[in-house]
Amino acid sequence: MNFLRVYASFAAFSLKAGMKDRFSFYAGMFANFYSYFITYTILWAITRRFGGIDGWGFEDLSVLLGLNIFAYAIAGILFRYTVYQLDNEIASGNLDNCLVRPMGVVQYLACRRFGSAFLGQIAVTVIFIAGALGKISYHMTAFSYVYLAASVISGVLIQSGAMLIIGSLSFWGIRLQKIAAIFCGEIRSFTDYPLSIFPDFIRLGLTYAIPWAVINYYPSLIILRRVQTNEEFVIGILSPLIGVFFFLFSLSAFNAGLERYSGREG
Amino acid sequence: MVFFMISLKSSLIYRKGVFFSFFGSVVFIAISLMLWRVLFENDSDALSFMTKYTVISNIVGIFQCRRIAESIGKKIASGGLAADIAMPVGFFAMSWQIELAKICARFILRGVPVILVFLPFLRYGTYFNIGFFLLSLIMGHALSVLMYSLIGFSAFMLPDVWLPRRLADDTIRLLAGGFFPLAMLPSPIFEIAYAMPFRFLYSFPLETLLAPSGTAQITGGFMILSLWIAMFAAMNILLSRIAFRKALGAAA
Numbered sequence: 001m002n003f004l005r006v007y008a009s010f011a012a013f014s015l016k017a018g019m020k021d022r023f024s025f026y027a028g029m030f031a032n033f034y035s036y037f038i039t040y041t042i043l044w045a046i047t048r049r050f051g052g053i054d055g056w057g058f059e060d061l062s063v064l065l066g067l068n069i070f071a072y073a074i075a076g077i078l079f080r081y082t083v084y085q086l087d088n089e090i091a092s093g094n095l096d097n098c099l100v101r102p103m104g105v106v107q108y109l110a111c112r113r114f115g116s117a118f119l120g121q122i123a124v125t126v127i128f129i130a131g132a133l134g135k136i137s138y139h140m141t142a143f144s145y146v147y148l149a150a151s152v153i154s155g156v157l158i159q160s161g162a163m164l165i166i167g168s169l170s171f172w173g174i175r176l177q178k179i180a181a182i183f184c185g186e187i188r189s190f191t192d193y194p195l196s197i198f199p200d201f202i203r204l205g206l207t208y209a210i211p212w213a214v215i216n217y218y219p220s221l222i223i224l225r226r227v228q229t230n231e232e233f234v235i236g237i238l239s240p241l242i243g244v245f246f247f248l249f250s251l252s253a254f255n256a257g258l259e260r261y262s263g264r265e266g
Numbered sequence: 267m268v269f270f271m272i273s274l275k276s277s278l279i280y281r282k283g284v285f286f287s288f289f290g291s292v293v294f295i296a297i298s299l300m301l302w303r304v305l306f307e308n309d310s311d312a313l314s315f316m317t318k319y320t321v322i323s324n325i326v327g328i329f330q331c332r333r334i335a336e337s338i339g340k341k342i343a344s345g346g347l348a349a350d351i352a353m354p355v356g357f358f359a360m361s362w363q364i365e366l367a368k369i370c371a372r373f374i375l376r377g378v379p380v381i382l383v384f385l386p387f388l389r390y391g392t393y394f395n396i397g398f399f400l401l402s403l404i405m406g407h408a409l410s411v412l413m414y415s416l417i418g419f420s421a422f423m424l425p426d427v428w429l430p431r432r433l434a435d436d437t438i439r440l441l442a443g444g445f446f447p448l449a450m451l452p453s454p455i456f457e458i459a460y461a462m463p464f465r466f467l468y469s470f471p472l473e474t475l476l477a478p479s480g481t482a483q484i485t486g487g488f489m490i491l492s493l494w495i496a497m498f499a500a501m502n503i504l505l506s507r508i509a510f511r512k513a514l515g516a517a518a
Binding site: 021023024027030031034035038041042045046048049050053054178179181182185186187189190192193197198199 | 283286289290293294297300301303304305424425426428429432433436437439440445446450451452455
């Protein structure tokens with residue numbers, strides 16, 4: 001709770017500082033809002049033309065895509081400009097400052113900059129997810145809403161964990177970081193669509209090797225009542241737990257890298 | 267062409283980053299092909315068309331000159347524009363040569379490997395109007411240079427050029443026909459897309475190459491494209507004169 005209070009203070013300072021340059025502050029949010037609005041429009045055009053993708057209508061795809069984008073946006077607010085770009089923090093010497101603060105390095109990096117531009121992404125996904133959930137043909141129960149919240153938190157943990165792992169690769173070599181960014185960026189694009197349209201090895205890889213499918217695909221199957229196999233049900237129900245374990249794993253990877261770090265001049 | 271050669275050599279030397287964008291292109295195309303395979307599973311002709319459309323669209327995208335907006339914008343923001351005006355080479359020509367060299371390097375290092383990877387999908391099938399396609403590619407490149415340089419010159423009026431550039435990129439993503447043919451767009455959006463110049467960046471070259479079009483249709487398209495190029499060229503001349511006047515005034 002103490003960390004949350006400290007984070008809230010840092011976030012307030014960061015927002016006040018950001019609003020001094022009002023153009024950049026609002027421009028960043030608007031650009032993100034517009035970009036993902038276009039993404040949703042393209043999806044809408046496809047579903048309108050073909051009646052859906054493998055039986056998934058626009059509302060279903062809005063939930064699928066929205067869970068991914070929403071989780072990424074929250075993780076981005078926390079870590080996109082600090083941990084994800086750790087090579088910049090190391091080169092500038094800012095990481096050395098983090099080591100002498102009276103809080104954990106990851107916590108301090110989360111506090112250092114509030115990614116306000118991601119608020120635009122959050123706004124557009126909330127609009128489309130809320131619209132989609134209002135239109136689906138069955139009633140969302142109390143369990144559905146609790147599960148939705150838990151799966152969002154799980155998605156945030158997985159996305160944050162991915163940023164931590166990518167950032168921590170800077171301790172070993174920048175080129176590794178660029179390779180890892182491919183797995184976070186390009187490979188994650190598979191989860192913008194229902195994985196049933198891809199060959200099975202892609203679904204298996206995105207479930208058991210790199211858990212991107214746990215962010216949105218399996219939770220969507222549960223929320224939208226599209227579960228067809230026991231495997232999908234179990235992974236979907238366990239997704240909050242998978243998120244926690246993945247985040248703990250990424251924290252330990254980051255700390256292992258930090259132990260190797262001997263300072264900017266070292 | 268000195269700037270072109272220097273920029274080309276530099277881009278070819280520092281080529282390691284291109285591998286990552288090549289991999290990104292391959293993944294993007296693979297996802298799109300799998301999507302079209304599901305959507306067009308009962309129509310093999312349409313699937314073949316969309317396969318070629320997706321791969322060639324990715325190559326056509328290499329020839330868009332988006333980064334000229336940032337290079338001009340940065341020159342204006344840093345004050346370097348005043349020094350560049352004094353050079354014995356036209357500022358616009360110099361900027362264009364540098365960006366063209368980067369485009370050529372990207373085509374060599376990313377475009378050609380992508381073509382080779384997806385050659386089995388491109389080998390069979392009919393291609394129309396290859397000469398007109400190449401002409402539309404060149405004119406589409408010219409249009410993108412003029413559109414994005416206009417954004418770059420707006421750095422005198424706006425605090426930063428990244429916002430209009432990003433908005434242009436996203437609008438082009440929907441209205442240019444890069445991801446799917448404009449005919450797939452619902453009616454009101456299709457009409458807006460048809461009226462805008464963005465379709466000449468992707469849709470017009472691709473449909474010239476992949477769909478049987480009459481000479482009248484192609485000629486009409488080139489005439490409209492020429493008008494758009496003339497309009498953006500005039501706007502560039504106007505805005506660049508204002509930019510140069512302000513740069514020289516600031517330097518004095």
